[in-house]
Amino acid sequence: MNPIVVITLAVLATTVRVFGLIGLSILTGWLLGYLAVKDRVFENTYVSVIEVLESVPVISFFPVVLIFFIEKIGGPVGVELAADFLVFTAVVWNIWMGIYQAFKTLPNEILEVSQNYKLGFLERMRNIYIPFSLPRISANLFPSAADGFFYITVSEVISVGTTSYSTFGIGSVLQSFTASNQLNYVFYAMLIMGVVIVGVTLGLREFANYTVSKYALDTDTPITRRGRPRLRYTVRFSALLSRSAIQRLSSYTRRQILGSIRLRRGQAEEARHVVGGRRWSLVTKLVGIVILGLLVWGITVTLISVPTKTWMHDFANTPNIVVNMAYDYLRVGIITLVSLAITVTLGYLLAVNHKAERVGVPLIQVLFAYPAPLYFPLLFAYTLPGARSVFGPLTSEFYVILLGFISTFYYVFFSFWMGVKSIPHEYWEVMRNMGMGFIQKMRYIILPGTFPYIIAGISSTINSAWGGLMLAEYWPGIYDSHTLTVRHGLMKLLDVSTAGGDLALAAWASLIFGVVVAAYSILFTRRMLDLSRKRYVVEEGIYAA
Known part of the structure; x- marks a missing residue:
């Protein structure tokens, strides 16, 4: 078959695989x-599991893939399911976190309406939860698609030691062309893939604009088409900001009286939902038991397959694992700070400038969606002399942090x-009418209003940086005879262990890593999301006005 046709079909197969799993x-x-x-208990378990699994690089799932899909199922079906599982682990976590964050920050007034109208589960999902989550989902479709394409060469071609397994897709086709030194077809593949990524990006951008204009509360049009300011909103917001202490106290007393009335009404309503609440409590417990059972099964299979002597040797390496983890957390901290600094400036400028957005957003999506193993060796080769003259002995650290940034910034x-x-339309009118500058907008409106989004984004950034670090910390033969390490x-320890077939050490290091990530999710992510719901749900400001 013509190589161009094969490339085109492979790109389409990969695209269908990525978006089907999304x-x-x-x-x-x-x-x-x-x-x-x-359910609070299920919530704690759910958030912790997402944080742990999102932080585990795609390559770390190889032991599960080898044991369950390839060895137990086997054949082309097993390899295809293994590839689908790896792609799924690359795209799912930030979508789950975004949906959870949207449900968590749903305004209380809307929840009260759903209770007053006695909406059932399907009615609540169709009319309230799903529409409210669509803007958050559209925001996470960009990084999920980029992540799926970024790790496609790892997901469609599984290599452990000297054994490789592959399924049809652009990842496996590119590796075949590279191994046979058919670099001209590699260029054609990158070109065709770029065209598809541009088309996907434009489609996702239009979908994002549609969901924001249709489903964001009190935002009837995109922020770049706001029309004339309406003074009445500015007057109302200014009045709220300038009320005296006595006025605020009287307002507080009035809210307490009204709240007590609503409480008495709500008690009767709550009694009607006791049966439904018990039913959902039972469902959450069953789901939790299933998840716990899967985790216990995976741990048991791993423990049985490894001799006790090997486990004792791996346990003795625990101090070394902790030291290596500390180095990587320092790298992740640098990546996160750089990403956040660029985000709050560039992201704001693109969001308020329609012309720049139409060019900038697709460009960023295309650049960060390209699989790093294709272009990063060329980037390394061309920039290595200059990087050495600037960074000296820290040159390798520069490239490791750069690849980590590329893998997670979006x-x-x-x-x-x-x-x-x-951000609702009325806030922009207030900022315009009050003549706020960039710093004032950021301090009083933008950063507080986007706090739930920032927390979800930072969480995904921290948890996903590990995949880029795993590619960069040990990359033998990245260019000519050079090895990036x-x-x-x-992540280097996991790379070396997996490449050498020492899956027990990789599993032990991943277990310790997972415990640390679980603690981080409970102490940071869940608390920050709770705080964002209590203080930083920007839509509730409209109801308060």
Whole structure:
């Protein structure tokens, strides 16, 4: 068959694979997100599991893939399911977190309406939860698609030691062309893939604009088409900001009286929902038991397959694992700070400038969606002399952090960008009428208003940086005879262990890593999301006015 036809079909197969699994992620995310906001115990487990699994690089799932899909199922079906599972782990976590964050920050007034109208589960999902989550989902479609394409060469071609497994897609086709030194077809593949990515990006951008204009509360048109300011909103907001202490106290007393009345009404309404609440409590417990059972099964299979002597040797390496993890957390911290600094400036400028947005957003999506193994070796070769003259002995650290930044920057960027676009129309009129400058807008409106988006984006940025670090910390033969590597790093340890077939050490290091990530999710992510719901749900300001 003509190589160009093969490339085209491979790109289409990969695109269908990525977006089919994104669709599965959304459907399951709606159900699990609803269960999480209805049950506190399930919520703690759910958020912790997402944080742990999102932080685990795609390559770390190879032991599960080898044991279950390839060895137990086997054949082309097993390899295809293994590839689908790896792609799923690359695209699902930030979508699940975005849906959970949307459900978590749903304004209380809307929830009260759903209770007063006695809406059932399907009616609540169709009329309230799903529409409210669509802007957050559209924000996460960008990084999910980029992540799916970014790791496609790892997902469609599974290599452990000297054994490789592959399924049809652009990842496997590119590796075949590279191995046979057919670099001209590699160029054609990158060109065709670029065209598809541009088309996908334009489609996702239009979908994002549609969801914001239709489903963001009190935002009837995109922020770049706001028309004339309406003074009445500015007067109302200014009055709220300038009320005296006595006025605020009287307002507080009035709210307390009204709140007590609503409480008495709500008690009768709550009694009607006791049976439904018990039913959902039972469902969440069953789902939790299933998830716990899967985790216990995976741990048991791993423990049985490894001799006790090997486990004792791996346990002795625990101090070394912790030191390597500390080095990587320092790298992740640098990546996160750089990403956030670029995001709050560039993301805001693109969100408020329609012409720049139409060019900038697709360009960022295309640049960050290209699989790094295709272009990063060329980037490394051309920039190595200059980087050495600037960074000296820290040259390897520069490239490791650069690749980590490329693999995760778009999470917080697209989340913040969509958060800015979702700020209700009235706030922009207030900022315009009060003549706020950039710093004032950021301090009083933009950053507080997008705080839930920022937290979700930072969480995904921190958790996803590990995949880029795993590619960069140990990359033998990246160009000619050069090897990109660092002295210390947990991801390097996992790379070397997996390449050498020492899956037990990789599993032990991943277990320790997972415990640290679980603690981080409970102490940081869940608390920040709770805080964002209590203080930073920008839509509730409209009801307060």
